[in-house]
Amino acid sequence: MSESVTKPPAIRRQRLQRQRSLAKTGMAAAMGALVLTGYLRGHKARLAHVVAGVALLGLSYWHVTLYANDPARRTG
Known part of the structure; x- marks a missing residue:
């Protein structure tokens, strides 16, 4: 079964918040490097320098995808 079907919304929300935090921390570390x-x-x-730049791009993409389907931010 799909993960979104089997876990309650509160647990999914906590996992999403943790992933967002990890993505932001990773971006900050990559930017520092x-x-x-x-x-x-x-x-x-x-x-x-090139590796750090690629890491920053990858982490930025991950960060964006974590906000792409946020039902709390949808309007209308």
Whole structure:
């Protein structure tokens, strides 16, 4: 069965809030790593900078998808 059918709304809401919090924390950490590696020099620093940027993009996408189908924010 689908997870949305088997779990009560309160538990689904708590899980969604936790995922949102994790996504925001991850974005903050990725942004910090991106800024830090932006000041460093060398091949490894450049690679780390690219990895941090890709991580930020992925976490941002995850964050957006967590808000995409929020029934509490729907109007009309």
